[in-house]
Amino acid sequence: MLTIYSDDHRLHHAQGEMVGGEFQPCFEMPARADHVLARVKAQQLGAIREPEDFGLTPIARIHSADYLDFLQKAWAGWAAQGNTADFLPGVFPARHLRAKRPDDLYGQYGFHSFDCFAPITAGTWQAVYTSAQVALTAQREVAAGARSAFALCRPPGHHASADVMGGYCYLNNVAIAAQAFLDQGAKRVAILDVDYHHGNGTQSIFYERADVFVANIHGSPSFEYPHFLGYADETGAGAGEGYNLNLPLAAGSAWDVWGAALDTACKRIAAYDADVVLVSLGVDTYQNDPISSFKLDSPDYLRMGQRIAALGKPTLFVMEGGYAVAEIGINAVNVLEGFQGA
Numbered sequence: 001m002l003t004i005y006s007d008d009h010r011l012h013h014a015q016g017e018m019v020g021g022e023f024q025p026c027f028e029m030p031a032r033a034d035h036v037l038a039r040v041k042a043q044q045l046g047a048i049r050e051p052e053d054f055g056l057t058p059i060a061r062i063h064s065a066d067y068l069d070f071l072q073k074a075w076a077g078w079a080a081q082g083n084t085a086d087f088l089p090g091v092f093p094a095r096h097l098r099a100k101r102p103d104d105l106y107g108q109y110g111f112h113s114f115d116c117f118a119p120i121t122a123g124t125w126q127a128v129y130t131s132a133q134v135a136l137t138a139q140r141e142v143a144a145g146a147r148s149a150f151a152l153c154r155p156p157g158h159h160a161s162a163d164v165m166g167g168y169c170y171l172n173n174v175a176i177a178a179q180a181f182l183d184q185g186a187k188r189v190a191i192l193d194v195d196y197h198h199g200n201g202t203q204s205i206f207y208e209r210a211d212v213f214v215a216n217i218h219g220s221p222s223f224e225y226p227h228f229l230g231y232a233d234e235t236g237a238g239a240g241e242g243y244n245l246n247l248p249l250a251a252g253s254a255w256d257v258w259g260a261a262l263d264t265a266c267k268r269i270a271a272y273d274a275d276v277v278l279v280s281l282g283v284d285t286y287q288n289d290p291i292s293s294f295k296l297d298s299p300d301y302l303r304m305g306q307r308i309a310a311l312g313k314p315t316l317f318v319m320e321g322g323y324a325v326a327e328i329g330i331n332a333v334n335v336l337e338g339f340q341g342a
């Protein structure tokens, strides 16, 4: 299986995030991608290539002009005000406020964010731009006939919607790749999000569309981040009614429960008969993940890959979350090896 990877991810490394009321080192750190890449090499998964540059056009098929304009100019504007620390938002258009886009940079940051977990640094734009190009390059490989490909994206993307960032996500890599398949002639695309957290951004982007089926298996928003989307009654709207599947699970879920949910999702994907399947590959479902509560063990990721392979569709894997850094490579590549060996 081909892996697409770029060192540009290293340009994004924020100073910290609020954990337990204290400013602590970011869980979403460059070492995550280093460990996955090292395991790809150790397991001789396949060739590793740099991304091509497809420009802003395919990104703009998913994200709004205002949003992309903000992301590109934010750091320069922040630095021009004499700031050197990371840029962070603090005020959001919550309920009972007016979601009118302000003129000033700080107001725009809050307008384009749903939490404080998407810090902007000097290198953030380049890193997220390249992460999207990684997904687009792997997409081309599958579109050209490869059975599968792995987009080793960092930063991740599934929490980002058309014009709102959060949860370490800025550009929705999997959505950008899904749209590229459709723009290149695919009729139906399925996205399976196996990350521990609900992919609220991906859901919102395709919620009213029937050409993309989105399935999520995740910690229930009743207790887990992102807290405000991901319930089972969210089944799509308008033309998209019936094309969104949420399988929220209880804290502490292990393979017995998780694997059954995967089977349910795969049956719905099989019925949808997609031309291609994209997998938002987060491995924060792992039992030792520091910010998550599921109990999957490393062999379970082999089973995950095997079950996805049984769909019998060309498959694009796009890296999302996973913060048990020592095991992230084993777990992510186990999925890919389980898929490849099936």
Ligand SMILES: NCCCCCC(=O)NO
Residues within 6 Å of the ligand: 117, 159, 167, 168, 195, 196, 197, 198, 225, 282, 284, 291, 320, 321, 322
């Ligand atoms: N406290 C912020 C939690 C962000 C979740 C990031 C993630 O892994 N999403 O899949």
Ligand SMILES: [Zn+2]
Residues within 6 Å of the ligand: 195, 196, 197, 282, 284, 320, 321, 322
């Ligand atoms: Zn996650």
